[in-house]
Amino acid sequence: MATRKPSAVTTKGPAAASEHSADERIARALEAIAAHLSAASAAPEQVDPFDSADAFVWHPDGRLAPVPRVSRVDLGLLKGIDRMRDILIENTERFADGLPANNALLWGARGMGKSSLVKAAHASINASRQPAGRLKLIEIHREDIESLPELMELLRGSSFRFIVFCDDLSFDGNDASYKSLKAVLEGGIEGRPDNVILYATSNRRHLLARDMIENERSTAINPGEAVEEKVSLSDRFGLWLGFHRCSQDEYLAMVKGYCGHFGIKLAEDELEREALEWSTTRGSRSGRVAWQFTQELAGRLGVRIAIK
Numbered sequence: 001m002a003t004r005k006p007s008a009v010t011t012k013g014p015a016a017a018s019e020h021s022a023d024e025r026i027a028r029a030l031e032a033i034a035a036h037l038s039a040a041s042a043a044p045e046q047v048d049p050f051d052s053a054d055a056f057v058w059h060p061d062g063r064l065a066p067v068p069r070v071s072r073v074d075l076g077l078l079k080g081i082d083r084m085r086d087i088l089i090e091n092t093e094r095f096a097d098g099l100p101a102n103n104a105l106l107w108g109a110r111g112m113g114k115s116s117l118v119k120a121a122h123a124s125i126n127a128s129r130q131p132a133g134r135l136k137l138i139e140i141h142r143e144d145i146e147s148l149p150e151l152m153e154l155l156r157g158s159s160f161r162f163i164v165f166c167d168d169l170s171f172d173g174n175d176a177s178y179k180s181l182k183a184v185l186e187g188g189i190e191g192r193p194d195n196v197i198l199y200a201t202s203n204r205r206h207l208l209a210r211d212m213i214e215n216e217r218s219t220a221i222n223p224g225e226a227v228e229e230k231v232s233l234s235d236r237f238g239l240w241l242g243f244h245r246c247s248q249d250e251y252l253a254m255v256k257g258y259c260g261h262f263g264i265k266l267a268e269d270e271l272e273r274e275a276l277e278w279s280t281t282r283g284s285r286s287g288r289v290a291w292q293f294t295q296e297l298a299g300r301l302g303v304r305i306a307i308k
Helices: 014-046 081-095 114-126 142-156 178-187 211-220 221-233 248-262 270-283 287-301
Strands: 056-058 062-068 105-106 138-140 164-168 196-202 238-244
Touching: 056 238, 081 105, 081 114, 081 196, 081 238, 114 138, 114 164, 114 178, 114 196, 142 164, 142 178, 142 196, 178 221, 248 270, 248 287, 270 287
Parallel strands: 056 138, 105 196, 105 238, 138 164, 164 196
Antiparallel strands: 056 062
16 A cells, blocks of 8 residues: 655645745835935935025026126115115115015116126125025026016016026117016016016116107008017016216216225326226216226335225
């Protein structure tokens, strides 16, 4: 009579259960490691990108390039524009404190310190503020105005407050990009974020050349409506600051202010004579001409000029 061999199945049960339990422990360990690595990699994204600098340049591809050192002059060196300086400083202080403030259009004569005033006002306001309360200055180039809504969307969720600055703003007769600016200034559904204010400089009060306005008016079926939309753009800036050509005395005060600040020594009568001769060869008197003369004089006398 044949004997039946013991079944081997009964010896595999505990081993299989043990292997199954080990697999579960390994799986749980791997899941914990993966969760830890995910949390660690997500942590750097919580850093506010605006902590790296007080000024940035906007690029239409969505990139904000930090500016470690802004090219500017001290507020005290801007002569002949006292009234405009005081108004802009007060407006900027209110905005920095979270109070109502206006968008500002600085328009008028070339070289009279419009863009210098914006940069100097930004630095002056930040001088007495803690890092968390410092204003951020963002420059957008004229040719990138169409991307302004994308920039507004990026800034809307930040805890910082921003001055968006466009230098030498103006529009040609057939340029439709002004509509992006118009919508942000108050015309769109979302409008301007509460933490953003716009400052622009221009040589034109209405941001459009007079001959272009006249051309639009003369060729339109309804001359009044033809240019109303473009002219109304400047009306959306609540603050208009006009800069006019300086007098001879104001020009000389600018030169003397620069020379005194940088330690450039020259007899007063000789300084005045050379400064007036320089302005005559340039065909104008302005803050820019005064600064150019100061640089020429400093270089000739071997004086180094350090801009903060």
